[in-house]
Amino acid sequence: MSSNANAGIDAGRGRFVTFEGGEGAGKSTQARLLAAALAEVGVDAATTREPGGSKTAERLREALLSGLVEPLGPAAEALVFAAARIDHVDHLIRPALASGRWVICDRFVDSTRAYQGALGNVDPSLIAALEKTAVGDCRPDLTLILDLPPETGLARAARRRGPGAVDRFEKQGPEFHEQLRRAFLAIARAEPERCAIVDADTDEATLAREIWSVVTRKLRPLRWLAARGEGAMGA
Ligand code: TYD
Secondary structure (H helix, E strand, O other): OOOOOOOOOOOOOOOEEEEEEOOOOOHHHHHHHHHHHHHHHOOOEEEEEOOOOOHHHHHHHHHHHHOOOHHHOHHHHHHHHHHHHHHHHHHHHHHHHHOOOEEEEEOOHHHHHHHHHHHOOOOHHHHHHHHHHHHOOOOOOEEEEEEOOHHHHHHHHHHHHOOOOOOOOOOOOHHHHHHHHHHHHHHHHHOOOOEEEEEOOOOHHHHHHHHHHHHHHHHOHHHHHHHOOOOOOOO
């Protein structure tokens, strides 16, 4: 290995990983497992979620998931998701990345593109403008799209919840979830450098191994550590 093998790696900044996909795909579990796997090799990662992740954004989450904003329509929902994202990026994501932490986020801008854009028919130029305002240059380095048949995801989500309330988006019918799946796959196809589709129709451990192999291949955590002068050169 040449001595400048790490040249060009910006190791001053952490890496930003997002999980996306339909309901019950296992995003939050896999986000936790990825953070634990990174911790084992010495990479400090914050796990967070959207909507929410910071104080004000968590309050906006309640408004969004309770259905309070729903009567105002998908464009208004997109505005409130974006408002929550501004708070989250400013108070958690950007400072963490700047300090050299990795950030693993359960849902991010692709959920707005899919739910409000593709399914809610919100004008793509509005979605793009909100994204630019809320996120700026704080874009994910890697987005893992957890893909599975909607029936499997909805059955898992129902088991997790137990009998009782479904939220604003879980209550939609099967056609909605089929379209949602197609929307996420289209996003992945449009940005293959950033996005990886992972088959989530499997057990937790198998999925975690697949995710780890994508993360090591695309983001090279050991090389990133070495470029910071922390840890041995490797994957
Ligand atoms: P959550 O309970 O976190 O769902 P899940 O476990 O499926 O991630 O609820 C988040 C819901 O909000 C989910 O149905 C997707 C939706 N959502 C949007 O519609 N737009 C967005 O920009 C985001 C971040 C989420």
